[in-house]
Amino acid sequence: MQNSLQNLFEEYLTKKSLFVNKDSLTIRYDPSEIPHRDEQISVLAQITAPSLRGERPSNIIVYGKTGTGKTVVTNHVCKQLCLTAESKNIPLRTIYVNCKMNKVADTEYRLFAYLANSLGKKVPATGLPTHEVYKTFFNALEEEEKVIIVILDEIDSLVKRQGCDILYNLTRINSELEKSKLSFIGISNDITFTDNLDPRVKSGLNEEELIFPPYDAVQLKEILSTRSKLAFMRGVVDNTVISKCAAYAAREHGDARRALDLLRVSGELAERENSVKIEEAHVDLAEKKVETDKVMELVKKQPKQSLLVFYSIIQTSRNREAPLFTGEVYDIYRGLCVNTNTKSLTQRRISDLIAELDMLGLLNAKVISKGRYGRTREITLTLSKRLQSKVEELVREVFSL
DNA sequence: CGAGATTCATGTGAAGTATACCTTTAGGCTTAA
DNA sequence: AAGCCTAAAGGTATACTTCACATGAATCTCGTA
Numbered sequence: 001m002q003n004s005l006q007n008l009f010e011e012y013l014t015k016k017s018l019f020v021n022k023d024s025l026t027i028r029y030d031p032s033e034i035p036h037r038d039e040q041i042s043v044l045a046q047i048t049a050p051s052l053r054g055e056r057p058s059n060i061i062v063y064g065k066t067g068t069g070k071t072v073v074t075n076h077v078c079k080q081l082c083l084t085a086e087s088k089n090i091p092l093r094t095i096y097v098n099c100k101m102n103k104v105a106d107t108e109y110r111l112f113a114y115l116a117n118s119l120g121k122k123v124p125a126t127g128l129p130t131h132e133v134y135k136t137f138f139n140a141l142e143e144e145e146k147v148i149i150v151i152l153d154e155i156d157s158l159v160k161r162q163g164c165d166i167l168y169n170l171t172r173i174n175s176e177l178e179k180s181k182l183s184f185i186g187i188s189n190d191i192t193f194t195d196n197l198d199p200r201v202k203s204g205l206n207e208e209e210l211i212f213p214p215y216d217a218v219q220l221k222e223i224l225s226t227r228s229k230l231a232f233m234r235g236v237v238d239n240t241v242i243s244k245c246a247a248y249a250a251r252e253h254g255d256a257r258r259a260l261d262l263l264r265v266s267g268e269l270a271e272r273e274n275s276v277k278i279e280e281a282h283v284d285l286a287e288k289k290v291e292t293d294k295v296m297e298l299v300k301k302q303p304k305q306s307l308l309v310f311y312s313i314i315q316t317s318r319n320r321e322a323p324l325f326t327g328e329v330y331d332i333y334r335g336l337c338v339n340t341n342t343k344s345l346t347q348r349r350i351s352d353l354i355a356e357l358d359m360l361g362l363l364n365a366k367v368i369s370k371g372r373y374g375r376t377r378e379i380t381l382t383l384s385k386r387l388q389s390k391v392e393e394l395v396r397e398v399f400s401l
Numbered sequence: 402c403g404a405g406a407t408t409c410a411t412g413t414g415a416a417g418t419a420t421a422c423c424t425t426t427a428g429g430c431t432t433a434a
Numbered sequence: 435a436a437g438c439c440t441a442a443a444g445g446t447a448t449a450c451t452t453c454a455c456a457t458g459a460a461t462c463t464c465g466t467a
Contacts, residue, residue: 109447126447127423303449326411346451351412367412371460374410 017233018271018278024230025264027257030076035226036219037069040210044077047208048185051092051147052085056174056181059205061155063191064212067255070187073212074151078185081149091146095119099158102301106158108166112137119144138173145179155186156193160359164201171204214254220246223256224263232267236277241266244283261290288386295387298360299394305345308336309353311395313363314388317381325376326351340399354379 023029034041048057064070078094085092095118097105105111112133113123119140123133141148150170152158158166174182186205194202215223224242245266249259265286270278302310312332316324330347337344345353354377358365365377381388395401 107447124423126421127445129423129446132423132446345449347411348413348452349450352450355412367457369458369460370410371458372408372462373460374408375457375459376411 018236018267018276019231020233021231022264022267024227025260025267027071027260030072030079031227031230033226034069034073034076035222036215037073037212040069040073040212041077043210044073044185045081047210048077048081048149051081051149051181051183052088052090054090054147054181056147057149057183058207059171059184059186060208060210061186061188061194061206062210062212063188065189065214065253065255067249067252067257067259068212068214069256070212071153074185074187078149078151091144092149093144093146094149094151096151096153098153100154106161108162108169109133111158111166115150116140134169138176141173141177141180141182143179147181147183149183149185151185151187153187154189156188156190157359159193159197164198167201167205168198171201215250215256216254217246217250220249220254220256220259224259227260228263231264232278236267236270237263238277240280241278241283244280248283248287258290262286265289265293291384292387292390295362295383296390296394298362299391304342304398305349306353306357307395307398308340308342309333309350310357310362311392312336313354313357313379314381314392317379318388324379326354326379327376329354329379340401342399351377 024031044060044062047060051057062070062074075096078096082092082094084090095115097111097114097118099105099111103110105114109126109128109130112130113125116123116133116137119137121136121140123136155167170184184205191211194206197205221242224245225239228237228242242263245259245262248262249255252258262283263286266278266282269282269285269289273282275282299307299310309329312329313324315336316328316332326347330350333350334344336342354363354365357363361382363382364380367375368378369375383391
């Protein structure tokens with residue numbers, strides 16, 4: 001056993017990798033070229049450029065669906081901005097926050113805590129008054145004596161959860177700052193997100209806006225082939241593979257991240273099979289794996305109670321085509337709590353948890369009225385059968401069912 | 402027959418509770434003069 | 435007397451519960467044609 005493991009590792013080392021630089025296919029990678037985004041880049045650069053003269057740039061909201069390059073472009077421009085500033089000794093700083101990340105920046109308190117933290121101030125996870133955390137952040141800002149650009153990724157989910165007061169407070173900070181200047185780049189998947197915003201907030205935050213259209217299949221192909229040249233050894237990827245990845249991703253509203261994931265995972269699968277090049281079959285396998293990984297990642301992050309609720313929903317809908325209602329799910333959930341020795345939450349809370357699962361895209365829950373028969377959420381699953389059973393498996397593991 | 406009232410099942414908002422954690426402060430102990 | 439540590443007091447955020455009211459179309463009711 002031990003020996004074979006060692007063999008495996010040694011074999012792995014001697015084996016030639018298909019990859020030269022796998023990082024260039026991940027989302028963390030900042031490519032030097034971002035094809036088909038010249039316009040967005042230059043607009044963003046123009047808007048943020050005043051920061052180099054110590055002026056406060058306008059606040060911007062960046063719209064676009066997932067994988068249209070919002071985050072990459074924003075980070076890219078900010079990085080270049082910072083590099084320029086650094087070389088010329090200009091006081092400038094950018095902070096990136098993802099507002100969707102659970103338990104990181106999804107409330108006002110946590111957002112300020114995160115921001116303060118990234119300016120080097122330690123703030124405890126709980127206990128302080130929110131205003132105190134706000135002050136800590138504010139003072140940290142003043143101490144910097146810089147122009148500071150805060151990038152709020154997935155800002156729409158923050159607003160959906162917490163309302164727009166947070167944004168109001170954020171936009172207000174500026175008028176109180178003396179030594180530093182603050183501006184925002186909000187990134188949103190939802191184009192309609194400013195519609196329900198308080199007009200004061202809207203005018204403050206939405207000084208400029210920038211829209212990222214989805215990529216089409218041709219553009220995706222181009223992106224993929226640029227990146228694949230960086231990522232793979234020569235002759236590993238051929239055109240048909242790239243076309244296939246692009247086609248799959250184009251089907252999903254032109255999501256470049258997905259396309260890159262597909263290509264990377266295809267490569268990994270091919271490598272694992274000791275294949276010398278990526279075959280179309282690998283892409284098909286990768287398509288499944290990418291989807292699975294994405295969902296499983298998300299599910300794993302959910303708190304136990306949400307998992308139980310989700311599990312109840314999957315269980316109930318298994319033998320049924322018709323959509324489920326909150327009440328049924330709650331009954332199943334209660335039973336499950338007894339089985340797993342878990343303290344069950346109230347229906348009120350479950351109602352909120354279901355709404356959260358809906359927000360995460362793990363299911364569809366629509367509030368409907370059934371007339372005489374009351375009002376409820378109509379719940380349908382969006383995951384494929386295969387993924388459903390994967391989730392079931394995971395939940396059973398967690399609760400050792 | 403049709404307009405308006407009724408009804409159901411649960412959505413939804415507000416206020417309250419439990420828990421975990423924070424800072425402040427007062428008291429007690431130690432130490433150095 | 436000054437300095438340091440500790441534990442209690444008083445405060446907050448968050449996740450959840452409790453309470454009370456809101457919702458909205460299918461169904462019922464009853465007056466009218």
